[in-house]
Amino acid sequence: MPTPQEQVAQIEAALRRRFFPLVPKITTPERVNWSEEQHDTDRLSRALGAYAIVGLCDIDDAMAVGAITDGKNDGGIDALFFDRAGNRLVFVQAKFKRGGAAPSQEEVLKTINGIKALQERRFGDFNQAIQGRLDEIEEALDTAGVRIEVVPAFLGETLGPHAIADLNALQADMNRLSPRMAWEAAGLSRIHGWLIAEQTPVAVDAQVTLENWSGITAPRKAVYGQISAAALAQLVETHGKALFERNIRHYLGSVGVNVAIGKTVRGRPGDFFYLNNGLTAVAEEITQAAGTAARCAFGFKKLSIVNGAQTAGTVAAVGIISPDAKVLITVIEVGAGVGEFGLEITRARNHQNVVRGVDFAALDPNQERLRQELALAGITYHYRPSAEARARREDAFTLEEAAVALSCLSFPVVHSRDVQPAPRRTHPNAVDLVVTAKKEIGRLWEQDGTHYGQIFTPTLSGLRVCRAVRVFRFIDQILAASERSEVAYARRMFFRHGRYFVMAFVAHRVRDVLNRPELALSEVDRTTLSQKVNELAELIYALSQPLLVSKGYLSIFRNLTDAQPLADNVLTRLALADALTAPVSGSPPTQPTTIDNASTISSSSGTN
Numbered sequence: 333m334p335t336p337q338e339q340v341a342q343i344e345a346a347l348r349r350r351f352f353p354l355v356p357k358i359t360t361p362e363r364v365n366w367s368e369e370q371h372d373t374d375r376l377s378r379a380l381g382a383y384a385i386v387g388l389c390d391i392d393d394a395m396a397v398g399a400i401t402d403g404k405n406d407g408g409i410d411a412l413f414f415d416r417a418g419n420r421l422v423f424v425q426a427k428f429k430r431g432g433a434a435p436s437q438e439e440v441l442k443t444i445n446g447i448k449a450l451q452e453r454r455f456g457d458f459n460q461a462i463q464g465r466l467d468e469i470e471e472a473l474d475t476a477g478v479r480i481e482v483v484p485a486f487l488g489e490t491l492g493p494h495a496i497a498d499l500n501a502l503q504a505d506m507n508r509l510s511p512r513m514a515w516e517a518a519g520l521s522r523i524h525g526w527l528i529a530e531q532t533p534v535a536v537d538a539q540v541t542l543e544n545w546s547g548i549t550a551p552r553k554a555v556y557g558q559i560s561a562a563a564l565a566q567l568v569e570t571h572g573k574a575l576f577e578r579n580i581r582h583y584l585g586s587v588g589v590n591v592a593i594g595k596t597v598r599g600r601p602g603d604f605f606y607l608n609n610g611l612t613a614v615a616e617e618i619t620q621a622a623g624t625a626a627r628c629a630f631g632f633k634k635l636s637i638v639n640g641a642q643t644a645g646t647v648a649a650v651g652i653i654s655p656d657a658k659v660l661i662t663v664i665e666v667g668a669g670v671g672e673f674g675l676e677i678t679r680a681r682n683h684q685n686v687v688r689g690v691d692f693a694a695l696d697p698n699q700e701r702l703r704q705e706l707a708l709a710g711i712t713y714h715y716r717p718s719a720e721a722r723a724r725r726e727d728a729f730t731l732e733e734a735a736v737a738l739s740c741l742s743f744p745v746v747h748s749r750d751v752q753p754a755p756r757r758t759h760p761n762a763v764d765l766v767v768t769a770k771k772e773i774g775r776l777w778e779q780d781g782t783h784y785g786q787i788f789t790p791t792l793s794g795l796r797v798c799r800a801v802r803v804f805r806f807i808d809q810i811l812a813a814s815e816r817s818e819v820a821y822a823r824r825m826f827f828r829h830g831r832y833f834v835m836a837f838v839a840h841r842v843r844d845v846l847n848r849p850e851l852a853l854s855e856v857d858r859t860t861l862s863q864k865v866n867e868l869a870e871l872i873y874a875l876s877q878p879l880l881v882s883k884g885y886l887s888i889f890r891n892l893t894d895a896q897p898l899a900d901n902v903l904t905r906l907a908l909a910d911a912l913t914a915p916v917s918g919s920p921p922t923q924p925t926t927i928d929n930a931s932t933i934s935s936s937s938g939t940n
Contacts, residue, residue, distance in 0.1 A: 351379035381411035381426030407446020432488035561657035568648035601657035610660030611640030705794030737804035
C-alpha cells in the first residue's frame with residue numbers, strides 16, 4: 333500500500349497527464365503577477381475539481397473539465413455538474429495541497445454562501461463560468477427531487493471540526509422539510525481509490541472442466557462446480573500472474589493461512605473441498621461444450637480469478653496432487669465493457685472472505701446489549717461489519733472506534749512503581765493500552781486476548797461508550813489540527829504519534845468530564861477538554877525531548893519501555909503542580925495551575 337505521500341504523487345501525475353492538456357493556465361489580471369508555482373498549483377486544483385466530478389458522476393474527463401467554474405467571483409464553487417441520471421446537482425470545492433490540508437472554515441463558508449446565492453437567484457454575483465451554465469443550474473434548482481451534493485475535494489482525510497459544523501448546519505437548514513442536500517468529503521483515500529478502480533484488468537482465455545456443476549442465466553450468467561486441484565495448478569503454471577490481474581493480491585507465498593492450505597492439499601486431499609472457501613472468477617463470456625451434469629468443459633474468455641489467489645497459488649506450489657483434491661469455483665459472466673461490475677465482484681467477494689478478530693466480537697452478548705442501550709437513545713452502534721458502518725456519522729460509531737476510545741480514556745495512568753502484578757491488578761494501566769493501540773491496534777478487540785475483556789466488561793454501559801467516543805473524536809480533532817498547523821517536523825510527529833498518549837492524560841486529569849451521565853458534550857465540557865489538551869500536550873512534548881536523542885516519536889509511543897518512563901515523569905510533574913496549588917489548612921483555596929513547557933508553574937483559571 334502506498335504511503336499518503338506516494339498516493340499524492342500518483343494523483344498529481346495522473347492529473348497532469350489527463351487534465352493539463354485540457355486545463356490551461358489562467359492569465360486574468362488578478363493572476364498576472366503569480367509565480368509559475370502558483371499557476372501550477374492552481375491548475376492542479378482545477379484538475380482535481382474536474383476529477384472529483386469524474387469520480388462522483390462517472391463522466392469522461394473532457395466533460396468534467398467543462399464543469400470547472402474556478403476563478404474570480406466563483407462563490408467558492410470550483411466545479412459544478414447537473415447529473416441528470418442521478419438527479420443531483422453536485423458542487424465541488426477543490427484544494428490541491430500536497431501536505432493534505434483541508435479547506436479552511438473560511439473557504440467552506442465561502443462555498444456555502446455561494447450555494448445560497450445561487451438558490452436565491454443572485455446570479456450577478458458570479459463569474460462568466462457560472463453564468464454560462466445558468467440554464468442547467470436553473471433547471472436543477474427548479475426540478476423537484478433534485479438532490480444538492482456538496483463535496484470538498486482535498487488531499488487529506490478529514491475536515492476541521494468548524495468546517496464540519498458549518499456544513500452540517502447547512503444540511504439541517506436545507507433538509508427541514510425533506511432530505512434534499514448532503515455533503516461528503518472526497519479525501520486522499522477516496523480519490524486514490526477512484527484511480528485504482530479505473531485500471532483495466534488483464535485476463536486470459538482458458539478451457540476448464542467442471543465436475544458436479546450447475547449454473548444460472550439471470551440476472552447474469554454464472555456457473556459453479558468443482559475443479560480438480562491438479563487442473564487449477566496447471567492453470568496457474570500456464571498463465572501465472574495474468575490469471576490474477578483482477579484480484580486484490582497475487583500469491584503471497586508460504587505465509588499464514590497458505591501454509592494450512594498446502595498442508596490440507598497434501599495430507600487430506602479428500603477433505604480439501606469441504607475445508608476451503610473456494611474461488612471466484614469473472615469472464616467476459618462463458619461458453620459450454622457437450623457434457624453432462626457430472627462433468628463438462630467450459631470456455632472462459634478473459635478469465636480472471638478475483639478471489640482465491642492464495643488458494644490457487646498454494647495449490648500450484650504443492651507439487652504432486654492427488655486426484656481426490658477438488659475445490660469449488662464460481663465463474664460469473666460480466667460481458668464486454670462492464671469492467672466496473674467485475675470490480676464490484678472483486679470487492680464484494682474479497683470483503684466477504686476476510687475474517688478479522690473484530691468480527692468474532694459479534695458473538696459476545698455484551699455487544700448486543702450495548703447496541704440495544706444505545707438504540708434507545710437514538711445512537712447506532714455497529715458491532716457487526718456492514719456497508720453502513722463505514723459512513724462516519726455523529727449519531728453512529730463502530731466497535732473498533734469504541735475500543736480505541738475506551739482504551740485511551742477509561743483507565744487510570746499508573747506510575748510504574750504503583751503497577752500491581754497481574755493477578756492482583758483490578759484495572760489495566762492506561763499506558764499499556766495506548767501503547768497497544770499504537771503498536772497493534774487489532775489486539776484491542778481480540779476476544780481471546782488480554783485487553784478485550786478489560787475494555788468491554790459486563791458492567792460497561794452504552795452511555796459511557798458513547799461519551800468516550802465523542803470525547804475521543806473531539807480531542808482527536810484538536811490534535812489533528814495541531815499536527816497540520818505545525819511547521820517543525822518533530823512537533824508534527826509528536827502530534828501524529830502521541831495522540832493516544834495525550835488522550836490518556838487528558839482523561840486522567842478530567843475524569844469528571846468522562847464520567848458525566850450525558851451523551852452529548854456541553855460547551856463547558858469542550859472548553860475544559862480543549863484547555864487540558866493544549867496544556868498537557870505541551871507538557872508531554874517538553875518532557876519527551878530527551879528521548880529524541882536516539883529515536884523518533886513513532887518508536888517512543890509504541891514501546892512500553894519508552895512510554896512508561898515518560899508517563900512517570902509526567903505524573904511526577906503533575907503531582908508537583910498539584911502540591912503547590914493545594915490549599916494550606918486555614919488558608920483560602922488556591923487557583924489550579926497550568927504547566928508551562930515543563931519548567932515553570934504559573935497560576936491559571938484552568939481546571940485540574
